[in-house]
Amino acid sequence: MNLTLKIWRQKDSSKKGQMVDYKVTEISEHMSFLEMMDVLNEQLVNSGEEPVAFDHDCREGICGMCSMYINGEAHGPDRGVTTCQLHMRMFKDGDTITIEPFRSAAFPVIKDLVVDRSAFDRIQHAGGYISVNTSGNTQDANSIPIAKDAADTAMDAATCIGCGACVATCKNSSAMLFVGAKVSQYALLPQGQVEAADRVRNMVAQMDLEGFGNCTNTGACEVECPKGISLENIARMNRELMKASV
Amino acid sequence: MGGFFKSSIGRKVAMALSAFFLMFFLLQHLSINILSVFSPDTFNEVSHFMGTNPVVQFALQPVLIFAVVFHFVMGFILELRNSKARKVSYAKNNGAANSTWFSRNMILSGITILAFIVLHFIDFWFPEINTKFIQGDWSGTMEGVEGFRYYEELVHKFVSPLRVGAYVIAFVFLGLHLAHGFASAFQSVGASTIRKKQLQTFGKAYAIIVPAGFIFIALYHHLNH
Numbered sequence: 352m353n354l355t356l357k358i359w360r361q362k363d364s365s366k367k368g369q370m371v372d373y374k375v376t377e378i379s380e381h382m383s384f385l386e387m388m389d390v391l392n393e394q395l396v397n398s399g400e401e402p403v404a405f406d407h408d409c410r411e412g413i414c415g416m417c418s419m420y421i422n423g424e425a426h427g428p429d430r431g432v433t434t435c436q437l438h439m440r441m442f443k444d445g446d447t448i449t450i451e452p453f454r455s456a457a458f459p460v461i462k463d464l465v466v467d468r469s470a471f472d473r474i475q476h477a478g479g480y481i482s483v484n485t486s487g488n489t490q491d492a493n494s495i496p497i498a499k500d501a502a503d504t505a506m507d508a509a510t511c512i513g514c515g516a517c518v519a520t521c522k523n524s525s526a527m528l529f530v531g532a533k534v535s536q537y538a539l540l541p542q543g544q545v546e547a548a549d550r551v552r553n554m555v556a557q558m559d560l561e562g563f564g565n566c567t568n569t570g571a572c573e574v575e576c577p578k579g580i581s582l583e584n585i586a587r588m589n590r591e592l593m594k595a596s597v
Numbered sequence: 598m599g600g601f602f603k604s605s606i607g608r609k610v611a612m613a614l615s616a617f618f619l620m621f622f623l624l625q626h627l628s629i630n631i632l633s634v635f636s637p638d639t640f641n642e643v644s645h646f647m648g649t650n651p652v653v654q655f656a657l658q659p660v661l662i663f664a665v666v667f668h669f670v671m672g673f674i675l676e677l678r679n680s681k682a683r684k685v686s687y688a689k690n691n692g693a694a695n696s697t698w699f700s701r702n703m704i705l706s707g708i709t710i711l712a713f714i715v716l717h718f719i720d721f722w723f724p725e726i727n728t729k730f731i732q733g734d735w736s737g738t739m740e741g742v743e744g745f746r747y748y749e750e751l752v753h754k755f756v757s758p759l760r761v762g763a764y765v766i767a768f769v770f771l772g773l774h775l776a777h778g779f780a781s782a783f784q785s786v787g788a789s790t791i792r793k794k795q796l797q798t799f800g801k802a803y804a805i806i807v808p809a810g811f812i813f814i815a816l817y818h819h820l821n822h
Contacts, residue, residue: 357688370688423691449689456684522692522701523679527605555604564682565605565675567703568781574695582784589606590787596601 352378352439355447356391358403361460364467368460370449380440384427385410385417387439404463410435412577415512418519419464420451425516425575433514433577453519457526457561470561471513471529477557478550479533481542501539508535510578517572517580523564528572530558531584538591548595555592606785608675613782615668620779620803622661627810633751634817641745645737648725648747669711676704699773700781706774713767720754755818764815768808775804 353376361368375391382390385407392402408416417434421427427437442448450464458466509532517528534551537543543550566585573582601607629647632640647653692701699706728734739746755761779800788796 359688420687420690423687423689424694428694451687451689454683454685454687456682520695522696524682525605525679555606559605562682563605564679565609566785567675567679567700568777568784569696569700571692571695571701586784586787588787589610589785592601592604592606593610593787596607 352380352442352444352446354378354387354442354445357447357449358464359451359460360403360463361452363462364459368463370451378439380438382439383410383435384419384421384437384439385435404461404465406465407435412436413512415514418453418466418468418515420453420519422449425453425519426514426577430574431577431579433512433516436577453515455515455518455524455563457524457563458515458518466515468513468515470563471515471526473561474526474530474554474557475513475533478546478553479537481537482546483542495541497540504583505536505539508532508539508580508584511536511576511580512578514577516575516577518563520571520575521564521566522569522571523567525566525572526558526561526563527566527585527588528576528580528582530554531582531586531588532580534588534591535584538587547591551588551591551595555588608671609785612668612671612675613785615664615671616778616782618660618664619668620775620782622664623807624803627807630751630814631810633748634814637748638744640751641737641747644747645745648729648737649735665714669707672704672707697777700777703774703777706770709767709770710774713763713771716760716763716767720760721750724750752818752822755815756822758819761815761819765812768811768815771811772804772808775807776801779803 353374356373356375357370358373359368360371373391373395375387375394378387378390385405388403388405395402406416406418408414410417412433412435415433417426419426419434421434421437426432426434427441429437429441452458452460452464452466453468455466457470458468461467511529511532513529515529518524518526521528534554537550538547568582568585570582573580602611629640629643632643692698737745737747739749742749755764780797783796783800
């Protein structure tokens with residue numbers, strides 16, 4: 352496949368960026384999107400140009416590091432995958448692909464396609480944990496009975512890898528799917544009950560402080576989420592906050 | 598609780614609560630207006646009751662005005678805050694791939710409805726306030742009209758094809774606003790897990806039936822008078 356790439360290039364957070372066109376040739380349809388980016392970077396290095404900076408780590412859809420807004424969608428046109436799991440077979444020979452960083456005031460661009468997502472870490476630090484020393488004190492799992500549907504729903508919420516696709520996709524840059532998932536994974540389990548009220552209050556307060564927008568329930572985040580995190584988590588977070596506020 | 602309404606979620610809940618009230622009001626308004634098609638006399642009687650009853654006039658009407666003003670002011674505040682959350686727009690954004698046009702453009706449909714409310718106030722509400730509160734005439738009658746005046750006023754307004762056209766367009770946008778807003782309000786108050794499918798079906802039916810009812814009334818009177 353021969354492709355034209357329109358990529359956002361930005362030297363650093365203080366400089367203005369712009370879209371730059373590149374050509375890549377002989378791309379295999381079996382390559383992952385990041386492998387295609389590797390080919391481009393090799394080409395750029397060989398010609399003495401600065402390679403395109405992009406985030407990646409595990410390259411198997413687990414770590415949540417890769418990002419990229421590809422042809423107007425977070426993680427590209429495929430569903431239920433991260434950018435590293437996106438294959439070039441989703442594109443056609445001769446296509447022009449637009450590649451941009453995740454855009455949000457709370458995710459400032461560090462360089463090219465790399466954005467600072469530490470706002471998510473600060474939200475987690477505000478309450479996304481339980482204050483129990485689990486090290487060396489592990490209980491028998493059967494000593495705390497948990498209903499199967501609650502355990503499953505909590506597990507589904509916990510599959511959020513914090514990649515930020517929800518924020519990137521949302522027309523308001525809202526982080527509510529992420530925060531909703533993190534609140535839900537504890538709210539559904541007995542271990543999370545003790546700090547439930549403080550957790551949701553503090554995490555929502557931090558989310559607002561970071562400058563994310565409001566959720567308008569378009570549902571775009573749920574569609575683009577590589578882990579299929581459900582909007583029900585946002586509804587649950589709203590209920591949890593109401594419960595914590597009365 | 599005060600802190601709650603200052604949070605992003607609290608604002609959405611407040612928006613949803615005002616929406617619930619307005620959606621209930623729309624249903625009540627349609628129920629009364631539809632009477633004008635079937636029985637002008639009953640329409641006149643009910644309109645006179647609503648226009649002169651002290652509970653409606655001095656308790657419900659102020660709540661309604663507050664809900665309308667609150668809903669659009671809060672809508673603008675939220676839109677402003679949301680636009681600040683993304684300072685650099687995407688060069689290419691494929692919103693249609695993951696959401697409906699009307700869910701992404703609530704502010705647009707909202708502004709159209711607001712423009713309609715202004716027209717509606719000029720047409721009906723301001724003259725009504727003038728007659729009752731400034732001129733002190735609570736009789737519900739007018740010169741040259743036998744019985745109450747409400748049916749006559751309604752019919753008179755729907756003579757102009759321009760006004761009827763504006764009403765139809767506004768109600769189409771109201772339908773689009775409700776098509777997203779109904780289920781969205783329930784989601785905002787955290788209620789959507791309970792009977793989600795039934796709620797969405799009911800919401801879609803509401804978003805079609807209510808605006809279609811108002812459009813029918815406007816067209817009926819325009820074509821029959």
